Amino acid sequence: MELRSTRDAYGDALLKLGDNQNVFVLDADLSISTQTNKFAGKYPSRFINVGCAEQNLMGVAAGFAIAGKIPFASTYAIFSMRAWEQIRNTIAHDNLSVKIAVSHAGLTNGPDGASHQSLEDLALMRVIPNMSVINPCDAVETIGAVISEASREGPAYIRLNRSKTPVIFDDTYTFRFGDAVQLTEGDDLAIIATGTMVHKALEAAEFLKKENITARVINVHTIKPLDKKTIISAARETGAVVSVEEHSIFGGLGGAIAEVLSEQYPVPMEIIGVRDVFGESGEYDEILEKFGLTTTTIVTSARNVLRRKK
Amino acid sequence: MVTTSNIRILEEKARTIRKHVVNMIFEAGSGHPGGSLSCVDIITVLYFHQMRINPAELKAGERDRFILSKGHAAPTLYAALAERGYFSVNKLHSLRKIGSLLQGHPDTKIPGVEVSTGSLGQGLSISCGIALAEKLDKKDSRIYTLLGDGECDEGQVWEAAILASHYKLDNLTAIIDRNGLQIDGPTEKVLSLEPIAGKWKEFGWNVIEIDGNKIVEIIDAFDEALQIKGKPTVIIAHTLKGKGVSFMEWICAFHGKGLNKDEMKIALQELGGE
Numbered sequence: 001m002e003l004r005s006t007r008d009a010y011g012d013a014l015l016k017l018g019d020n021q022n023v024f025v026l027d028a029d030l031s032i033s034t035q036t037n038k039f040a041g042k043y044p045s046r047f048i049n050v051g052c053a054e055q056n057l058m059g060v061a062a063g064f065a066i067a068g069k070i071p072f073a074s075t076y077a078i079f080s081m082r083a084w085e086q087i088r089n090t091i092a093h094d095n096l097s098v099k100i101a102v103s104h105a106g107l108t109n110g111p112d113g114a115s116h117q118s119l120e121d122l123a124l125m126r127v128i129p130n131m132s133v134i135n136p137c138d139a140v141e142t143i144g145a146v147i148s149e150a151s152r153e154g155p156a157y158i159r160l161n162r163s164k165t166p167v168i169f170d171d172t173y174t175f176r177f178g179d180a181v182q183l184t185e186g187d188d189l190a191i192i193a194t195g196t197m198v199h200k201a202l203e204a205a206e207f208l209k210k211e212n213i214t215a216r217v218i219n220v221h222t223i224k225p226l227d228k229k230t231i232i233s234a235a236r237e238t239g240a241v242v243s244v245e246e247h248s249i250f251g252g253l254g255g256a257i258a259e260v261l262s263e264q265y266p267v268p269m270e271i272i273g274v275r276d277v278f279g280e281s282g283e284y285d286e287i288l289e290k291f292g293l294t295t296t297t298i299v300t301s302a303r304n305v306l307r308r309k310k
Numbered sequence: 311m312v313t314t315s316n317i318r319i320l321e322e323k324a325r326t327i328r329k330h331v332v333n334m335i336f337e338a339g340s341g342h343p344g345g346s347l348s349c350v351d352i353i354t355v356l357y358f359h360q361m362r363i364n365p366a367e368l369k370a371g372e373r374d375r376f377i378l379s380k381g382h383a384a385p386t387l388y389a390a391l392a393e394r395g396y397f398s399v400n401k402l403h404s405l406r407k408i409g410s411l412l413q414g415h416p417d418t419k420i421p422g423v424e425v426s427t428g429s430l431g432q433g434l435s436i437s438c439g440i441a442l443a444e445k446l447d448k449k450d451s452r453i454y455t456l457l458g459d460g461e462c463d464e465g466q467v468w469e470a471a472i473l474a475s476h477y478k479l480d481n482l483t484a485i486i487d488r489n490g491l492q493i494d495g496p497t498e499k500v501l502s503l504e505p506i507a508g509k510w511k512e513f514g515w516n517v518i519e520i521d522g523n524k525i526v527e528i529i530d531a532f533d534e535a536l537q538i539k540g541k542p543t544v545i546i547a548h549t550l551k552g553k554g555v556s557f558m559e560w561i562c563a564f565h566g567k568g569l570n571k572d573e574m575k576i577a578l579q580e581l582g583g584e
Contacts, residue, residue: 024443045446048477056435056469063439066425067447071439086466089429090436094418 001199003164007103009139010160011035013146014072018043023150024064026050026073028057033162034074034103054079058086058098065096070150073098077105077118077159084124091155092130099149101158105135106196106246107274107288108161113281119274123251125157126224132156132177133224135245135253137198138168141221144175152177159195163284166199168219180227182234186216189302189309190234190241194220194253197244197272197293204298215302226256232265240309241269242301246293249273268308270301312529316359320525323393324354328554329581330389330402336574338406341414342382344564348489348522348549349383349456355528356454357390365395368421372451375424375440379433380458380487381415382566388412388420396422431464433457434484438470441482441542449481452536456485460492463501468513474542475514482542483535484515487522489551491562507546515544522547555580 015038017023029052031037040047048064050057057073058080064071073080080087080102091098102121109116125133134149134156136142142160149156168183183198184205193201198219205215216238218230235241241261243254254271261267274291288294327350335341353376357363361374378387385405392399397411397420404410411420415428424440427433437455444451461467474482486506494500503509507517516538520527528547535543551565552558555577569577 048442050469050473053466053469053473055431055466056438056473059432059435059466059470060439060442060473062425063436063441064443065439066436067440067443069443085429086432086435090425090427090432093426 002167004139004167005162005164006136006139006142006160007035007162009142010101010103010146011038013143014039015042016143016147017150020070020150022068022070024048024069024071026057026061026064026071028052028054028075028079030075033076036074054083055086058083058091061098062090062096065098071098072101074101074103076109076116077102077121078116081118081121081124088128092128095130095154097153098155099158100156101146101160103160104162105159106161107279107291108163108196108284110163110284110287111281114278117279119248119279121157121159122223122245122247122253123255126251126256130155131224132222134222135159135195136221137195137219138165140167140169140171140173141175144173145221148175148177161196165196168199168202175221178222178225178227180230181219181221182230183217183219184215186214187238188213188215188240189305190216190218190238191244191298191302192218192220192231192234192241192253192257193244194223196246200293200295201244201298203295204302207295207299208302213302213306220253223253223256226260228260231257231260235261235265235267239267240305241267242272242298242305243269244272244298247273249275268305270305272297272301312526317525320354320358323358324350324525325581327354327386327389327393329578330399331385332555332569332574332577332581334385334389334402334405336569336571337403338568340406340568341385342566343569344491344551344558344561345380345458345487345489346383346386347553347555347558348551349487350386350553351523351525352456352485352487352528352547353386353390355525355532357394359529360532361454365422372449374452374454377424377433377437377453377455378416378427379455380430380461381428383456384414384416387416387423391420391422430458430461431466434467434470437482438474438479441474441479442477445479445481451481453482454485455482456487458492459486459488459490459497459503459506460500462486462503462506471510471513471515478540479542480539483532484542484544486544486546487549488546489549491551491560491565493565495562510544514541516541517544517546519546519548522549523553
């Protein structure tokens, strides 16, 4: 399976948008890491480096949107959270078309440790009115999402990764904002995953087949607005749900699904994520193992939720 | 050329706006009278003399823009917008009321408000973004931003100050309402800002210091800013908090306090009737 980071795909997606004279790319001194340097090299007059000043990054991006431009504002996921209040009070409140595309999310910035990892961002962004939250599962979906966002009005948080992860889709894939993507057929339970965890969910489903358990794997790339219809149907038709994300168990995909299902179609559910702790240094795969973000955990949770299913 | 009669007209307009501000904050029962009154003359000059704006064409491609970074002076902005014809002056009494257009702090739902503000320290960054985008588009428009002096405690102001000078934003003029008081007391006691002019100069800005309650000095400063190329201009406007109402002048308690009926009546009398 081909491996590619979503930040790398983001850099290429921006190049594809280069002909659109309204597209501007802003970065806070991390253009090599976020891969916005590709755009900067080809379109220097539409690349703005604001230095390592993330609050100003969000304000300046807001100004570009007010002036009718389509600004992509990039830094690391965790450092964009430093400007949460700027994002909330200016970008989201005024529904400005600022695309906050941030890399090194989740635990993918492994060796740098907890200060550079981001396990709270989905929750923090999801709670803001007007804000859309997109967490692509691979490089192909990233390119689709970035191109789609350039023509959609309103703010978005696009979560990208440092580490190379499997490419799941081929070039025929079409990203549709807000539509969850069912990847496998299955009636015993639904495994609803986002971002880096989607390919692990697919592996888990494959493993469960050996136990004659069929899992419906759903890729939720748009966490907000959530595709409630697909999630409620999955709960109704399978009767059990496991959610999995490279994020805190609080307030992310699992939280969003639980909010919907508890009101509209309660079924037994297990939430897989990081359990209210900070990350730490290590190689990416080692950290995922340590925090239980593995295929094995998904399989175990699937068995657990099936035992709870009436 | 500005004539003496022009200046008299602007002074009269400022007096009208001050009366609106007193009435609005009295009717709302809360608000920020001190810092609203200190910047009336600056906002009056911007909306009735300086800026190329047209209330009938809100989104005109090449218009000057004003960003009220010290959003708590919203009553002054609203009164100026209403007097300038962006909406009816009859709406002014609805400030801070449930369901009303006039939110406690500036909101883009209000005709003429370019961006929502209120959380301090953000307006200059936003203004930099607009100024840079319009400069790259080679537009002739200018961006004016009014900051409070206490607001300069915010680190983001200085992030924006570095950027404005780096990108040579000579289409950007910041004005600091240097009334010397912030919520907890005099700025120099809470967190000293002096030498404030020196700080901005060292950050690469053209600095002009004026009496910010004198119409003619405000006009001259804006004129000078128009001539400066290659760097942004900041006008440090020395003002009196509560300007125009004797019992409020230089009284910190009137930073964020409504007015009772007696206070409102005295204030209006001092400003020359209701």
